[in-house]
Amino acid sequence: MTATQEQVAGADQARVVRAGQARVLREARARRRVGHVAIYVVLGVMAALTVMPLLYAFFASFKPVEDILVDGARLLPREWTLENYRIAWELGGFDQYFQNSLFVVIGVITLDLLFSSMLGFVLARKLVPFGNTIAMVMGGSLFLGMGTATLYPRLVIAQQLGIDNLVGVVLLEFSGMTVIHTFLIRAFVTTLPAELEDAARVDGCGIWRAYWMIAFPLMRPILTTTTILAFQASWNAFQLPYVFTLNDPEMRTLVVGVYALRATEDGSQAYDLILAGAMLIIVPIVILFAFLQRYFLRGLTEGSVKG
Amino acid sequence: MVGSSVVESRVGGGVSGSGGSGSGGVGGSRGRSVSLWKRRERGHALLFAAPSVLLFAAFVLLPLLYAVYLSFTRFNGVVDPVWVGLSNYESAWGDSAWWNSVRNTFILAFGGMAIEIPLSLFLAVLLNRALKLGGFFRTVYFVPHVISIAVMGVVFYFLLRPVDGVINGLLSPIGIVAADMDWLGSRPTALLSLILVGVWASFGVNTILFLVGMQTISRDIYEAARIDGAGSWKMFSRITVPLLSPILRIVVMLSIIFSMRSFDLVKTLTDGAPAGQTEVMFTYLFGYYFGLDHGAQYGYASALAVYAAIIVAILSVIYLYLSRSKDGGSR
Known part of the structure; x- marks a missing residue:
């Protein structure tokens, strides 16, 4: 009899506890939902701040010249036009700049795929004398940061070599x-x-076949990363192509072409051409990024941990 | 030298050929046959290393030495360089515009970091909560990193136009800035613009690096802390930050070094305006190499370059020291 009373009391207690737990859980869930909303608001604001400059420039490139310079807050064009692109391409020299950029990118990627992997291979397998010294000198140069400082000497050497x-x-x-x-x-x-x-x-293979037939195919994951890095760096490069083409507008790359329009001495910037030209640089690499995200991310994490 | 190694490799080739046919399968001779093969192939291996090493020597090492040499000369590119000893360094020491550029470089580096590091940490903590849309936000934040900062400098120059510009058009109705705010017209706001555009360009990368670091921290630790009654701030300050410190250190030093080297954004956004007040180290010395105002004063520019390299090197050595000591601790 006392046992049943205790049982009833115990069941009541259990029910109360369970109800209490349910309430706590409900509150926790509600709190979490509020928390989630707050998190999404913060993340969303940052995402908007990230894409807004790009979107404004993108849509402005489709505005007629006279609309580009008025009513800045207006995002979408009143009237869509491809005229800016046509003028930039046909009269602004951007067809040539585009070819030059492609030449640079393809050249750099080809050299990088071959030469960097060849040196990386013989260093890893300790096939060259003084391999560690070579690696140390090269590594040391990374910390000097003399990029801009040695621009002029590099230009002089290139002139001497006729390149x-x-x-x-x-x-x-x-x-x-x-x-x-x-x-x-x-x-x-x-x-x-x-x-x-x-x-x-x-089996009698020389180093060339050991590299090309066996090691090179196995390097594919890392070569994907370095190729993406090479593409990104050479497509976006400004300083070096700028200095090399100071006296020869015909050889400008896209990036240099856009800067040249901004740097006019009389301040009469041709924003229609600037925006169209900028989009010729930005849109292709953003599209590529959309498809190859994984590799871009890998390039970042590996590159920065090493570099 | 190349010739002798070729001869040697031929001789070695004969030896290893005969040895290989006799005892290729015997385990004890493997090391020997490898070293023979290495010797035979050394000439080829050198050919493998040659392109990268030669280009590195010609376009990285040699220019360094040349720049250091020029820093002790007076040279305008026409008349032969004249040795002037330390006089370029002495003039640079008293060049207030140069030291102003150095100051600007530091302001941009540390000002950017003061905003960027807390912001990126905060965003990474939010993204680390395994949200459904986390991947989407991560992707969006990464976008600026793939775009040429030089082009973005020009684009922001357009967006920041004082009259009828995009940014003023958006901010002035809310009352944050005057309708004709000239962002690049005065030193403080021009520096602020450079800092904010820099943050725009790189907060996402830092967020992702922090996130990668946070994802290596075991969930169990947080679970244990929760059971012990730790709140989210305590978990952040006592667990996340300490365990993240290796990455934190790398990110901080990398951002300092990259900002010390900055050139593209300053050149394309302000180009030193107004009146050279926002020059940084490298845009300033660039003017002495290639600028129209200063003409070609290659010796003086090179001395400035050496100063800049020393400043960057000091900071880089600190970075190297910190990352080394981290490696030593974890091993």
Whole structure:
């Protein structure tokens, strides 16, 4: 009898406790929902601040010239036109600039894929004498940050070699990035098993075939990363192509072409051409990023941890 | 030198060929045959290393030495360089415009960081809560990083136009700024603009680096702390920040070094305006190399470059020291 009373009391107590727990859970869930809304508001505001400058510039590039300079807060064009792009392309020289940019990008990527991976490979497998010294000197140069400081000497050397042109831009852009890329590749190759190359060696393969037939295909993950980094750096490069084309507008890349329009001495900036030209640079790489996000992110994390 | 290594490699090739056919499968000779192979292939290996190493030597090392040499000369690119000893360094020491540029560089570097690091940390904490749309926000924040900062400098120059500009058009109705606010017209607001555009360009990258770091922190630690009754601020300050400190250090030093080297944004957004008051180290010395105002004073520009390199190097060494000591601790 006391047992049943206790049982009833216990059940009551349990019910009260359960109700209490339910209330706590409900409140916690509500609090979390409020918290979630607040988080999304903050993240959303930052996302808006991030894309707004790009969107305004993007839509302004489709506005007629006379509308670009008035009513700044208006996002969408009153009247859509491709005239800015047509003028930039046909009269502004941007068709040439585009070709020049493509030349630089393709050149840099080709050199980088071959030369950085070759050096990274022989360093990783310790096939060259003084490999560690080479790596140390190269690594040390990263910390000097003499990019701008050595622009003039680099230009002079290029002039002496007769390559103060787009070929020089390709070679110099590449020489600036090969250190980091070589290190990334070297670190990756050391994680690859050497047995396959050993087998090739026993079969009488030379270093070239061990590299090209066996190691190179296995390097694909890291080479994807370095190629993305090379593309990003050479497509967006400003300083070096600017200096190399100071006296030769024909050789300007897209980025230099856009800056040249902003830097007019009389301050009569041609915003229609500037905006169209800027979009020719921004839109392709943003589209590429949309498709290859993973690789861009990998380039960032690997590049910055190493670099 | 190249010739001798080729000869050596041929001789080595003969030896390893005969050795390989006799005892290729015997385990004990593997090390020997590898080193023979390495010797035979050394000439080829050098050819492999040559392109990158030579380009590096020609366009990174040699220019460095040349710049240092020029810093001790007077040189205008026409008449041969004249050795002047330390006089360029002495003039630079008393060049107030130069030291103003150095000051601006530091203001931009540390001002940007003061906004960026807390902001990125905060966003990373929010994104670390496994939200449904977390991936979307991460992607959006990353976008500025893939775009040329030089082009964005020109784009922001357009957006910041004082009269009928986009940013004034958006801000002045809310009453934050005057309708004809000339952002790039005075030193404080021009520097502020440079800082904010810099933050726009790189907060996302830092957020993602922090996020990557936070995702390596075990959930169990937070769970244990929650059971012990720790609030979210306590968990952030006592767990997240300490465990994130290696990445935090890297991000802080990388942002300092990158801002010390900054050139593109300043050149394209303000170009030193107004009246050279927003020059940074590299835009200022760039003017002595290639500018129209100062003409070609390559010796003086090189001395400034050496000063700049020393300043960057000091900060870089601090970074190197910190990241080394971190490696040593974790091993």
